[in-house]
Each structure stands twice: as C-alpha cells, then as structure tokens.
Amino acid sequence: MRISELAEATGVPVHTLKFYLREGVLQPGRATSRTSADYDDEHVERVRLVRALVEHGGVALSGVRDIVVALTSPPPSRHDLLGAAAAVIPTPAPREAVDPEVTALLEELGWCAWSGAPALGALSDAVAAARAAGVPLDAGTLRRYAEGMALVAEADVDLALAARGPAEAMRIVVVGTVLGDPVLVALRRLAQEAVSSRRQREATPEGP
Amino acid sequence: MRISELAEATGVPVHTLKFYLREGVLQPGRATSRTSADYDDEHVERVRLVRALVEHGGVALSGVRDIVVALTSPPPSRHDLLGAAAAVIPTPAPREAVDPEVTALLEELGWCAWSGAPALGALSDAVAAARAAGVPLDAGTLRRYAEGMALVAEADVDLALAARGPAEAMRIVVVGTVLGDPVLVALRRLAQEAVSSRRQREATPEGP
Numbered sequence: 355m356r357i358s359e360l361a362e363a364t365g366v367p368v369h370t371l372k373f374y375l376r377e378g379v380l381q382p383g384r385a386t387s388r389t390s391a392d393y394d395d396e397h398v399e400r401v402r403l404v405r406a407l408v409e410h411g412g413v414a415l416s417g418v419r420d421i422v423v424a425l426t427s428p429p430p431s432r433h434d435l436l437g438a439a440a441a442v443i444p445t446p447a448p449r450e451a452v453d454p455e456v457t458a459l460l461e462e463l464g465w466c467a468w469s470g471a472p473a474l475g476a477l478s479d480a481v482a483a484a485r486a487a488g489v490p491l492d493a494g495t496l497r498r499y500a501e502g503m504a505l506v507a508e509a510d511v512d513l514a515l516a517a518r519g520p521a522e523a524m525r526i527v528v529v530g531t532v533l534g535d536p537v538l539v540a541l542r543r544l545a546q547e548a549v550s551s552r553r554q555r556e557a558t559p560e561g562p
Numbered sequence: 563m564r565i566s567e568l569a570e571a572t573g574v575p576v577h578t579l580k581f582y583l584r585e586g587v588l589q590p591g592r593a594t595s596r597t598s599a600d601y602d603d604e605h606v607e608r609v610r611l612v613r614a615l616v617e618h619g620g621v622a623l624s625g626v627r628d629i630v631v632a633l634t635s636p637p638p639s640r641h642d643l644l645g646a647a648a649a650v651i652p653t654p655a656p657r658e659a660v661d662p663e664v665t666a667l668l669e670e671l672g673w674c675a676w677s678g679a680p681a682l683g684a685l686s687d688a689v690a691a692a693r694a695a696g697v698p699l700d701a702g703t704l705r706r707y708a709e710g711m712a713l714v715a716e717a718d719v720d721l722a723l724a725a726r727g728p729a730e731a732m733r734i735v736v737v738g739t740v741l742g743d744p745v746l747v748a749l750r751r752l753a754q755e756a757v758s759s760r761r762q763r764e765a766t767p768e769g770p
C-alpha cells in the first residue's frame with residue numbers, strides 16, 4: 355500500500371507517518387520509485403504500536419525508538435529476556451540513592467532484585483515523594499502494595515510464558531508492562547470505590 | 563519568612579514561587595507591605611505538595627489547582643470523601659464508550675462502580691490500547707490484575723480511615739492515589755523480576 359493508504363488504515367496523518375520514518379520508529383517501506391514506497395501489514399502493526407506507546411503509555415519518542423529496536427532484535431533465549439526488557443521499559447532516572455528501607459522490604463519479601471535495577475531507584479524516589487507530600491506510606495502499607503503487585507506480576511509472567519517464541523514474549527513483556535500500567539491505575543481507582551463502599555455497608559447497622 | 567526564605571526552605575526558585583502564586587496553586591502570604599508578604603510552614607508544606615504532584619505524579623498545573631482547592635475545602639463527612647476525591651484525581655478522559663467486557667468484569671467481582679466513574683472509561687480505553695498493540699490481555703488476566711489491585715485498595719482505604727479527620731483523609735486519598743501510582747509501577751517491575759527468577763529456578767533441575 356502507499357503511504358496515503360497506510361494513513362487511512364491507521365488513522366494517522368501522512369505528515370505524522372513521515373515524521374515517524376525520519377525518527378526511525380517506523381521501518382522504511384520497500385522503495386517502488388525515487389519518491390514512493392510500498393508498505394504492508396507489518397507497517398500497520400508498527401504504527402498502531404507506536405501510537406499506543408505514545409498516547410496510552412505516555413512514552414517519549416526516544417523511548418519508543420529504544421522499544422521498537424529491542425522488539426526487532428529480541429535476545430535468542432527467554433533467559434535474557436527480562437534483562438533486555440528492563441533495559442528498554444521507561445523508568446524515571448533515580449535522583450537519590452536507594453533507600454535502605456526499600457532494600458529491607460525486598461529482602462523480607464525474598465525478591466532478589468539486581469541492585470542496578472532502575473525500578474529500585476524509582477521505588478525509593480516515589481516513596482520519598484509520597485512521604486514528603488504528607489502520605490503516611492509506612493512499611494506495612496508498602497508490604498501490602500508489594501503483595502498486590504506480586505499477583506499482577508504472576509499474571510504478567512504467565513502471559514509472557516504463553517507466547518509463541520522469544521520475539522513474541524519480548525513484545526508482551528515490554529508492551530504489556532508499559533500499556534498495562536494504565537490498566538492497573540484505572541483498576542486501583544475502581545477497587546478503592548468497591549472496597550470503600552463495602553466497608554461503609556459493613557460499618558452501617560442494617561435497617562429494619 | 564520572606565519569599566526568598568521560602569525559596570531556600572523548599573529548594574524552589576523565587577520566580578517559580580511567584581508563578582505558583584499567580585496560578586493559584588500557592589496561597590498568598592500575609593501582606594507586610596505593598597510589595598512583600600510573610601510566609602509560614604503551611605506555605606512550605608504546600609510548595610512541597612505542588613512539586614511532588616508535578617514532578618512525581620506527572621499532574622498538569624490545572625490538575626494541581628483542582629487538587630489543592632479540593633484539599634482546602636474537604637467534604638464535611640467521610641461519606642462524600644471518595645466522590646470528592648474521584649472528581650479531582652486526574653484520570654484521562656475516555657475516548658470510547660465503556661467496554662461491556664469491563665462492565666461484566668466488575669459485576670463478576672462484585673465491584674459496584676458508579677456508571678459515571680471516570681476510571682471505567684479509562685479502564686476500557688487502556689484495555690483496548692493494550693490489545694491493539696498486540697498484548698493478549700484476556701479476561702482471566704484482567705481478573706488477576708483486579709485481584710492484585712483489590713489488595714492495594716484495601717491498604718489505601720485503611721490508610722484513609724486511620725486519618726485524624728476528613729481533611730487529612732481527603733489528602734491521603736487524593737495525594738496517596740496520585741503519588742502511590744509510581745510506587746506501584748516500580749513495585750510491579752521488581753515483582754516481575756522476582757517472579758520470573760523464582761519460576762526459572764523451579765523449572766531448572768537442581769545440580770549435583
């Protein structure tokens with residue numbers, strides 16, 4: 355298909371597609387003349403992935419580039435998959451050193467985090483920010499949060515293990531993590547509402 | 563203290579503080595002359611809250627304004643707290659109608675979501691985006707995610723119930739939700755790593 359047809363198939367304007375080509379997040383089409391190229395279903399799929407990462411995952415274009423490069427050259431074994439995935443999943447750069455309380459929590463949970471894992475720094479920063487803003491995030495609450503996220507991670511790993519091969523598994527880990535975050539954030543708000551009304555019902559004595 | 567001292571106490575430059583005053587996210591100080599004002603610990607606290615929401619919560623300044631207005635006039639009873647909180651917790655505006663599968667999931671879970679809850683639309687959009695990008699988010703996985711977030715929400719509600727009054731509870735719900743999201747996101751990545759290495763150990767036969 356021509357670039358105008360790719361635009362129609364994806365709902366993304368031609369000038370944005372050309373921008374994606376220039377930025378290297380969309381692979382070039384097969385050249386058919388000096389000024390035109392042919393695109394196929396893989397281009398449609400790529401454009402949808404880029405849109406989803408940008409619009410729903412809030413990923414910057416440089417992050418999208420890292421992700422698509424990683425997805426087109428996944429590690430040969432599942433063994434290295436998580437390291438390769440962790441390297442491209444966008445995580446805010448840590449500002450401070452890792453909080454010893456965070457290290458203690460992971461030890462208590464038996465979570466062997468590679469000490470260079472960017473999520474360790476991100477967790478320390480996020481906990482410090484919440485506390486500085488007056489949210490009493492104590493160790494017990496953090497542990498309960500961790501237990502909830504362990505259930506989520508079990509489901510994540512099952513999804514990745516059900517993939518047909520390392521390329522598909524890599525895609526599920528990276529894209530499923532980035533685009534799964536907003537799913538979890540929305541579920542948290544709905545769960546708060548559900549838990550809060552259940553507690554309210556339990557606290558209110560029944561009428562006649 | 564003077565505005566220069568407020569800047570020193572918070573690490574936020576004077577020109578940013580003046581911007582916050584103009585934008586209405588920082589309450590005015592007590593005027594001491596035509597050109598200067600006196601600030602106190604409540605201003606320090608507010609500046610820290612604004613910084614945390616902007617930098618760690620990724621909240622736009624208009625959203626910060628809604629939040630600080632809500633925090634300074636909390637509902638008189640805990641009864642209306644969650645509705646008031648939900649109204650100011652930033653949630654992306656839904657693009658499509660609520661997915662019937664999402665409604666079915668909430669029914670199955672016994673989560674009575676108010677049908678106008680913005681999180682319902684946000685959840686539908688996020689699920690659609692993940693699936694469009696090739697992540698096989700089936701109903702079973704969503705249910706497991708929901709179970710994880712239910713544990714998180716129980717901890718959230720306990721934190722709010724332990725607050726000293728409605729103003730403090732409102733602060734914990736709103737700020738704890740916004741600044742808790744990055745905590746959960748970081749914990750998810752660490753949990754994925756922990757679950758993945760445990761599964762790998764279990765799958766590998768022990769050596770001699």
